[in-house]
Amino acid sequence: MSEQVQPAPTRMSDPGAAALMTFGMALLYVFVVDVLNHHARGALLYGLLIAGVYQSIVSLLEHSRGDAYIGNLLGLFGIWLIGYFLLLNANPEKVATADAKGWYVLVLLVPVVLLALPAIKKKLVAIELAFLFLFFVILFLGLGFLQPTMTWLGPATGWAALCAAMPILYLAYERLMGAVG
Numbered sequence: 001m002s003e004q005v006q007p008a009p010t011r012m013s014d015p016g017a018a019a020l021m022t023f024g025m026a027l028l029y030v031f032v033v034d035v036l037n038h039h040a041r042g043a044l045l046y047g048l049l050i051a052g053v054y055q056s057i058v059s060l061l062e063h064s065r066g067d068a069y070i071g072n073l074l075g076l077f078g079i080w081l082i083g084y085f086l087l088l089n090a091n092p093e094k095v096a097t098a099d100a101k102g103w104y105v106l107v108l109l110v111p112v113v114l115l116a117l118p119a120i121k122k123k124l125v126a127i128e129l130a131f132l133f134l135f136f137v138i139l140f141l142g143l144g145f146l147q148p149t150m151t152w153l154g155p156a157t158g159w160a161a162l163c164a165a166m167p168i169l170y171l172a173y174e175r176l177m178g179a180v181g
Contacts, residue, residue, distance in 0.1 A: 016067070019058035019074050020172035022051035026081060027165035030137065034158030045085060052081030073115055080108060102145030108138050126167040126174075133164035 029047040032040050055078030062071035087104055090096040112134055119127035137160040144153035 014065075014175055014178070015058045015061055016070055016074075017172045017175035019055045019062075019078075020168055020175065022047075022054045023074075023077060024165040024169040024172060026051040027137070027161040027168065030141075030161035031158045031165070034154045034161070036158075045088060048081045048085040048088075052078050052083075052085060054078070056082065069118055076111055076115065098145045098148065102142045104142075105138055105145065106142035109135065109142075112138060126171050130164055130167040130171070133160050133167075136160040137164055 026044075026047045029040075029044040033044045055074040057078075059071045059073075059075030059078055062068075062074060065071075084104065087096050087101060112131060116128065116131035116135075118124075119131060137157055140153045140157040140160055143150065144157060147153065
């Protein structure tokens, strides 16, 4: 007699925890570079790239799972991080001017505010906190490129990034614990 092979379960696992972790890690790299060690810029650059690629992939999976909010959030930040990585590695005389970097960063404030509104409406405190601190990360980072004489903006960006990373890593932890039962 032949044995029957059981089909694999059709339920997709949750990659969102790792995507949120990469987002939190990218913010921690910002803290390290802006506050602890300016010479660790390479870690930041590759952290941005890895987070951007993974978040972009997971955003598609989240959409296929029916989670449009997390899918849109990860998609926006994922593709933005990839663009930011490319801009930081571009020729500073032709493409990656301080103005280009500053405005590339500051324009992100508009979709960040729009993405924060559902979290505010549903009173999702951890996401609200993440967006509050992300707003300041983006504001300080963009202004830091446009106003390089305001040297306090670098450390302020780093500390805001650390504060933004905490609720994001907490959300990653929650998703991870939900995935393991």
